[in-house]
Amino acid sequence: MVAAVHEELVRPEVMTAIEDLMAREASGVLEITGDPSGAFYLDGGRIVFARASWVPGLAARLRVVCPALAGQAELPPEPDTDDAAIAGFAVQRGYLTLSGLHELIQSIVVDAFLVLTIPLTMDSPVAAVRFTSTHTYWTELFPRLGIDLVREEALRVAERTAEHGLAPTTAVARCDLRAPAAVLTREQWAVACQIGDRATALDLAARRGTALSATLECLASLARAGLCAPVRVGGHGQPSSRVPAQAGPAEPPSTPTPAERLPERLPVRRSGQDRPAQAERSIDPLQMPTPDILRQVLEGLRKLN
Numbered sequence: 549m550v551a552a553v554h555e556e557l558v559r560p561e562v563m564t565a566i567e568d569l570m571a572r573e574a575s576g577v578l579e580i581t582g583d584p585s586g587a588f589y590l591d592g593g594r595i596v597f598a599r600a601s602w603v604p605g606l607a608a609r610l611r612v613v614c615p616a617l618a619g620q621a622e623l624p625p626e627p628d629t630d631d632a633a634i635a636g637f638a639v640q641r642g643y644l645t646l647s648g649l650h651e652l653i654q655s656i657v658v659d660a661f662l663v664l665t666i667p668l669t670m671d672s673p674v675a676a677v678r679f680t681s682t683h684t685y686w687t688e689l690f691p692r693l694g695i696d697l698v699r700e701e702a703l704r705v706a707e708r709t710a711e712h713g714l715a716p717t718t719a720v721a722r723c724d725l726r727a728p729a730a731v732l733t734r735e736q737w738a739v740a741c742q743i744g745d746r747a748t749a750l751d752l753a754a755r756r757g758t759a760l761s762a763t764l765e766c767l768a769s770l771a772r773a774g775l776c777a778p779v780r781v782g783g784h785g786q787p788s789s790r791v792p793a794q795a796g797p798a799e800p801p802s803t804p805t806p807a808e809r810l811p812e813r814l815p816v817r818r819s820g821q822d823r824p825a826q827a828e829r830s831i832d833p834l835q836m837p838t839p840d841i842l843r844q845v846l847e848g849l850r851k852l853n
Contacts, residue, residue, distance in 0.1 A: 560665070560667075561674060561677060562580055562664055562665045562674060562677060563665040563699075565578060565677050565679070566578060566588060566595075566665070566695065567695060569590055569593070569679060570590065570593040570594070570595075570694075570695050571593065572593065573592050573593035574590055574592075574593060574679070574681065575590055575591050575592055575593075575681065575682065575683060575684050576589075576590055576679055576680050576681040576682045577589055577590075577679070577680045577682065578590065578677070578678075578679045579676075579677070579678045579679075579680070580664050580674060580676075580677055581674075581675040581676045581677075581678075582673050582674040582675045582676075583601075583673060584600050584601045584602040584603075584663045584664060585600070585601045586598065586599050586600030586601060586602075586603070586660050586663070586664045587599050588657075588660070588661075588664075589684075589686065590684075591684040591686060591692060592684075592692070594692035594693055594694060595657055595661075595692070595693040595694075595695070595698060596684065596686040596690045596691070596692060596693075597631060597653060597656070597657065597686060597690055598656060598657045598660035598661065598664075599656075599660060600659065600660040600663050600664050602659075602663045602716055602750055602760065603656060603659040603660050603663060603753070603760050604656075604659075604753055604754060604757050604758065604759070604760070605631070605656070606631045606634055606635065606652070606653070606656060607631075607634055608754075608757040609652055609655070609656065609757055609758070609759070610634065610638055610643070610644070610652070611757055612756065612757040612758060613644065613648070613652060614638065614643040614644055616643060632685070632686060632687055632689070632690070635649055635653075635687070635689045635690065636687065636689060639689060646689065649689060650690075650691040653690060653691055654691060654693060654697075654698075655759045655761070655762075656759075657693055657698055658698055658701045658702050658705075658759075658761055659759055659760040659761050661698050661699065661702045662702040662705055662706060662760070662761055663716060663760070665699075665702070666702060666703070666706050668706065668715040668716060668717075669715050669716075669717055701761075702761070705761040705764060705765060708764075708765060708768055709764045709765065709767070709768050711768070712767070712768045712771040712772065712778075713778050714749070714764055714767055714768055714771065714778065715749075716748065716749045716750045716753075716760060716764065717748055717749075717750060718748060718749070718778050718779075719746045719747065719748050719778070719779040720743060720746065720747060720748070720767055720770075720771070720776045720777060720778055720779060721743070721745060721746045721776060721777060721779050722740070722743050722744070722745075722775065722776050723774060723775060723776055723777050725773075725774055725775060726774055727774060730773045730774070730775060732769075732770075732773070732775075735762070735766055736766050736769055736770060738756070739752060739756075739763060739766040739767065739770065740770055740775055740776070742755065742756065743770075743776055746779050749763045749764045749767055752767075
């Protein structure tokens with residue numbers, strides 16, 4: 549069953565490519581074109597940095613962590629930012645410690661790993677995977693991350709959010725709280741205030757310049773507290789067993805703003821040409837796989853190691 553699920557959801561091929569390159573202690577760039585698209589930057593079989601079209605990049609994250617950077621002319625807008633240069637700028641000017649920078653970069657790498665290797669929606673095709681071998685140009689300011697740490701953190705987030713039927717593209721709506729009160733962290737409250745009539749984790753992370761994985765976990769906590777619920781394809785809130793799905797005050801829907809998107813230099817192979825029967829599926833392409841299917845996929849990904 550796991551093999552069949554892998555064939556349907558495709559993304560494990562990216563995981564296999566990363567593991568092979570890291571086992572060979574390769575240095576270079578592994579580019580993934582598709583939806584989402586992105587890249588992993590390797591140095592001697594370790595992950596130095598990563599980008600993904602669904603993930604806020606280093607400049608966006610730094611502007612949130614260090615508000616003083618927001619007005620700096622030396623900090624160019626994404627996606628034109630040289631990440632090595634901005635990392636050096638932030639540390640040299642004292643906006644961020646080296647350990648703080650490493651923590652931030654690890655968060656970005658985990659987010660990219662999450663969306664590029666784990667099939668979080670029913671239609672997240674990989675058009676092409678290409679590796680270009682190069683000598684590393686990343687400075688020692690960037691950490692060298694092993695795959696075990698990154699993979700386990702990404703899988704933990706995927707499993708936790710799957711319990712609540714959440715994916716980066718899942719729209720959620722606010723619900724009326726049935727209990728007398730709910731206790732939230734400052735971060736959870738900030739996310740709750742941004743949900744409005746409907747929003748996705750992609751919307752919220754891009755709008756706020758925060759980690760996608762942290763945003764997903766906040767939404768999972770809010771869903772468990774009964775403050776939000778996934779929106780069905782038809783636009784109605786999906787109630788949990790504890791909470792009625794009643795939308796909060798209306799706000800205009802926002803369009804997800806990808807932080808960074810790699811140019812798609814390779815010809816796109818449409819998976820529908822290889823599997824014509826897929827065109828007849830009635831599944832919403834942005835729908836998340838069921839928790840049972842995703843658990844099987846996650847277990848299969850762990851067995852790839």
